[in-house]
Amino acid sequence: MYKKGLSVWxxxxxxxxxxxxxxxxxxxxxxxxxxxxxxxxVILPLTGNLAQLGQxxxxxxDLATEFVNAKGGVWxxxxxxxxxxxxxxxxxxxEANRLITREGVKVIAGSYASAVSFAASEVxxxxxxxxxxxxxxxxxxxxxHLQYFFRLIYKASDLGRASAQYVAELAPQLKIDPKDLxxxxxxxxxxxxxxxxxxxxxxxxxxxxxVVVHEQYSSKxxxxxxxxxxxxxxxxDAIIATSYVPxxxxxxxxxxxxxxxxxxxxxxxxxxxxxxFAAALGDDVNGVFNAGTSSTFNxxxxxxxxKALFVEFQTKYEAKYGRKPTAHAAMGxxxxxxxxxxxxxxxxxxxxxxxxxxxxxxxxxxGSTIVGWGxxxxxxxQNTRAFPMIDQWQSQKVVTIYPKEFGLTDKVTVPxxxxxxxxxxxx
Amino acid sequence: MNExxxxxxxGILIGGIYVVVAMGLSLMFGVTKIINFAHGEFLMLGxxxxxxxxxxxxxxxxxxxxxITPLFIVIGMIxxxxxxxxxxxxxxxxxxxxxxxxxxxxxxxxxxxxxxDFRTVNLSYSTATVSFGDITISLARLIAxxxxxxxxxxxxxxxxxxxxxxxxxxxxxxxxxxxxxxxKVKRIYLIAFSIGIALAGIAGAxxxxxxxxxxxxxxxxxxxAFVVVVMGGMGDVTGALIxxxxxxxxxxxxxxxxxxxxxxxxxxxxxxxxxxIKPNGLFARKEAK
Numbered sequence: 001m002y003k004k005g006l007s008v009w010x011x012x013x014x015x016x017x018x019x020x021x022x023x024x025x026x027x028x029x030x031x032x033x034x035x036x037x038x039x040x041x042v043i044l045p046l047t048g049n050l051a052q053l054g055q056x057x058x059x060x061x062d063l064a065t066e067f068v069n070a071k072g073g074v075w076x077x078x079x080x081x082x083x084x085x086x087x088x089x090x091x092x093x094x095e096a097n098r099l100i101t102r103e104g105v106k107v108i109a110g111s112y113a114s115a116v117s118f119a120a121s122e123v124x125x126x127x128x129x130x131x132x133x134x135x136x137x138x139x140x141x142x143x144x145h146l147q148y149f150f151r152l153i154y155k156a157s158d159l160g161r162a163s164a165q166y167v168a169e170l171a172p173q174l175k176i177d178p179k180d181l182x183x184x185x186x187x188x189x190x191x192x193x194x195x196x197x198x199x200x201x202x203x204x205x206x207x208x209x210x211v212v213v214h215e216q217y218s219s220k221x222x223x224x225x226x227x228x229x230x231x232x233x234x235x236x237d238a239i240i241a242t243s244y245v246p247x248x249x250x251x252x253x254x255x256x257x258x259x260x261x262x263x264x265x266x267x268x269x270x271x272x273x274x275x276x277f278a279a280a281l282g283d284d285v286n287g288v289f290n291a292g293t294s295s296t297f298n299x300x301x302x303x304x305x306x307k308a309l310f311v312e313f314q315t316k317y318e319a320k321y322g323r324k325p326t327a328h329a330a331m332g333x334x335x336x337x338x339x340x341x342x343x344x345x346x347x348x349x350x351x352x353x354x355x356x357x358x359x360x361x362x363x364x365x366x367g368s369t370i371v372g373w374g375x376x377x378x379x380x381x382q383n384t385r386a387f388p389m390i391d392q393w394q395s396q397k398v399v400t401i402y403p404k405e406f407g408l409t410d411k412v413t414v415p416x417x418x419x420x421x422x423x424x425x426x427x
Numbered sequence: 428m429n430e431x432x433x434x435x436x437x438g439i440l441i442g443g444i445y446v447v448v449a450m451g452l453s454l455m456f457g458v459t460k461i462i463n464f465a466h467g468e469f470l471m472l473g474x475x476x477x478x479x480x481x482x483x484x485x486x487x488x489x490x491x492x493x494x495i496t497p498l499f500i501v502i503g504m505i506x507x508x509x510x511x512x513x514x515x516x517x518x519x520x521x522x523x524x525x526x527x528x529x530x531x532x533x534x535x536x537x538x539x540x541x542x543x544d545f546r547t548v549n550l551s552y553s554t555a556t557v558s559f560g561d562i563t564i565s566l567a568r569l570i571a572x573x574x575x576x577x578x579x580x581x582x583x584x585x586x587x588x589x590x591x592x593x594x595x596x597x598x599x600x601x602x603x604x605x606x607x608x609x610x611k612v613k614r615i616y617l618i619a620f621s622i623g624i625a626l627a628g629i630a631g632a633x634x635x636x637x638x639x640x641x642x643x644x645x646x647x648x649x650x651x652a653f654v655v656v657v658m659g660g661m662g663d664v665t666g667a668l669i670x671x672x673x674x675x676x677x678x679x680x681x682x683x684x685x686x687x688x689x690x691x692x693x694x695x696x697x698x699x700x701x702x703x704i705k706p707n708g709l710f711a712r713k714e715a716k
Contacts (some may be wrong), residue, residue: 047535049643052543189688217687222444222638222647223675225437226682226690229430245545246647249639256554257565280547280639 037080038073038350040065040339041105041129043095043120048087049220050113052245052276053328057112057135058083059321060332063313068340075348079340086111089119096123106350107132109336112328114138114156114191121149130355132343134335135293135328137269138191139198142382148352150359150381152335152373153293154388156192156268160199160242162388163266163291166402167238168207173414174263176237179208184236184262186227186243186251188219188270193242196268200240212236219247228254238264243271249280256284256419263415266291269388273327278396285393286425287416293371294389294400295330301405302367309337310370327371334371372406394426429561434683435676436562442675443572447633448648449655449667450578451626457599457662458619459515464526466652467645468533469624473499473631474640475537478546481635487550488635489570495628503624507617515616530645537642546640553636567636574633578626579668586664595619599662654698658708666710674698 042061045054061081069078082103084095092111099105100123107130111117117136124131131149133141137156142149154162164183171178185200187193197214204211213234215227224247231239232255239262243251248271269292271277278285299310313333317325325333344350346358364375366385374385390402392412401407413425452466463469476495477488486494506529514525547553555566586592597605598615606612630648631640638644655674659666674694682690701709 047538049646051538051642052545055543215687217682218691220647221687221691222651223437223441223678223682224687225441226434226679227687229433229437229683230687233430246639246641246644249545249547253554253637254565257556258563274545276545276547276639280545280549282549 036077038075038077038344039080039082039103039105040336041096041099041103041108042081042083043086043092043099043108043110043116044083045087045111045113045116046083046085050087050116053112053326056326056328057332059317060134060325060329060334061109061336063317063320063329064333064336064340067312067316067337074340074344081109086116086120089115092116092120093123096120100124100127100129106130106352107339107344107355109134109339111136112332114141117141118191121146124148128352130352130359132335132339135331137195139195140191142380145380148356148381150377150383152338152375152383152386153331154386155382156195157199157202159268159291159388160196160201160240161203162199162390163196163240163268163289164200164203164207164209166289166291166390167240167264167266168203168209170238170264170414171209174237179210181209181238182212182234182236183209184231184234184239185211185214186231186239186241187216188243188247189216190219192270193219196242209238217247219244221247221250224251224254225258227251228258228260231255232258232260236262238262238266240266240268241272242268245271245274245276248272248277252277252281252284256281259419261416261418265289265416266390268292269327273391273398275323275326278393283396283423284419285396286422287413288393290391290393290398291388292391293327293331294391294398294406295325295327295371296391296398296408297372297389297400297406298408301403302370302372303365306368306370313370330371334369334373338369338375367405392426399426430683433562434679436564438676438679439672440565440568440572440675441679442672443575444568444630444634445648445651445655445674446575446668446671447571447578447630448627449652449659449671450575450582450664451623451630452649452652453656453659453662453664453667454582454595454619454626455623456656458595459511459616461511461515461522461526461620462519463623464523464649465530465533466623466627467647467649468530468537469499469502469627469645470631470634470648471537471640471642471645472502472533473628474635474638474644475541475546475631476628477632477635478548478640481548488548488632492629492632495632496625499625499628500621502628503621504617506624507620511616511620512613515613534642534645541642543642548635550636565637571633571637574629575668575671578629579664582664591615591618651694654694658698658701660708660710663708663710666708670709 065079084099086092086095109132112135114136117133118141121131125146125148133151135153139155139157168178171181185197187197266289272290299307343358347354362375366374376385378384389400391398391400399408411426455463477491480486480491514522552566556563594610594615602612655671659670677694678690681693
């Protein structure tokens, strides 16, 4: 049975490889005779479709934990992150259960992906465990009035409002009355995209901007030519888009092929501030706006302590991971750092009620965190002092331009130059 | 009228891509009767191969096909020997476990080795177009479509006129009888599987200029590819070509005239209707019993 032998060996090799992989990831789980540690649960999509940004957040979580541990940890004990990989909502539920019942964690940090956060925070709530959300934006997560849920980032609809508001403010520079400005809304059709689009429509109604076309699509699509064609026919002045990375790249490449040329193009996070987006479009990315969290704004707008932390985070992150942190890495760092450096010390013990009280008591002004936000939670656990910034791609880099105090440059190029003529944006 | 033609053209182009992806799957299923759930992952590996060949050797994806094809034939043979051969005569559920397992292994291997980043190659022709009046056609998609046509023609010629092709057809019709006629059935399985994997690799190279590689990219195409294979009559090459184009056109039309978020749903509804009318697909062959 020579052939059978071969396949057995193949399986053995696979097993060894997977053991090695587990070994690499599980260094922190070495429990033998270790001193007592402060355990914090983490639920992130580390594999699957959502893995890319999940890994970014994970880097931020890890670095924040290193920072705090280097300064002596929490309550004099080292912090250990107990991680659960949740590529989708089903896995999120089972991993949250595992962290709570088997690992006994009292606080879980997550999750960036709205569907994952929605499911995992439900489990946390039932078990009276704190869910500390750093970057999932879907409105319905905080609309459930959970008692043990805290979210640092703004809601998706507020993100849409911010981008639409900015478009309305740009109208005079195009010598168009905001009331005559025509807008195309394009979004992927999950919670995230639809909530952003709702925010955009809200502002459009208030400012009088005309929504001439609204297209939704599944982010797993392989062809967006129908969406591109409809937008091309409508000839909007501005496109307000909400996309993940793959569909965002697909849309812009097909838009270029079909010669779609709006005067303003603004994205709402997801794809539109990622390095992969620039890599795919080259110089044609320049001039595109993005509303979302920024990791590369002007730190002079921050309070002195936050500015020092911002600089330290940027240098240490680049030293450790060999590239600049993305906004998701910065939000991950911010959330974990606030939790370990402020909330837990204030709470005094690993007790959900005490942590909840400490979090509710937080009152940090705007500019006091490394992403520019302040912190003040409302009754639903929603941070009321989070806000998106506006960036423009210039020289294939994300350059923050708004709010003014965080802006890196005053040079904003509108209208968007034609395809192939965007190298000089911002110059 | 112009936009209608443009929508049809876009549909034909995306249909061409589905055909390229589905062709290998169709051949494998037709001959070995194994449903290869890892087909999307071989496509993904093909895209990464094209990406890395371009990045490190500077060879453009279309030229890289001449490296990828032999490379993937070898990979196909190795995978066949290690994974497929032991299960080829086993029950369907065991075969499904094996190929599905293979797909999970490849996805996570890619994630582990190359991270979840979206890799693109930015070539001068990535967004180049050919225009006929108001109709614009993406050059790279047109090339993928023409390649689909060439591959289909080549497959038809191979199946019709060569000994291997005749043996492939014989095995796909009745493997016991084929064996009795002196065809080495296991060797034909190996050949079918390797060609199928090579076709997935070629599809990856053709897709790379317009699409992007990431560990789970296979799932984006394999679902449509399965529909194409089943609708085309489970293993019929011409059927796969026509089914791929139908799905592309239906998707494009419904995306434009109905709603973009429903376009996948609409071709699935059509697929179900067709299965009701012709349960073995549009071009079902009579299998010798």
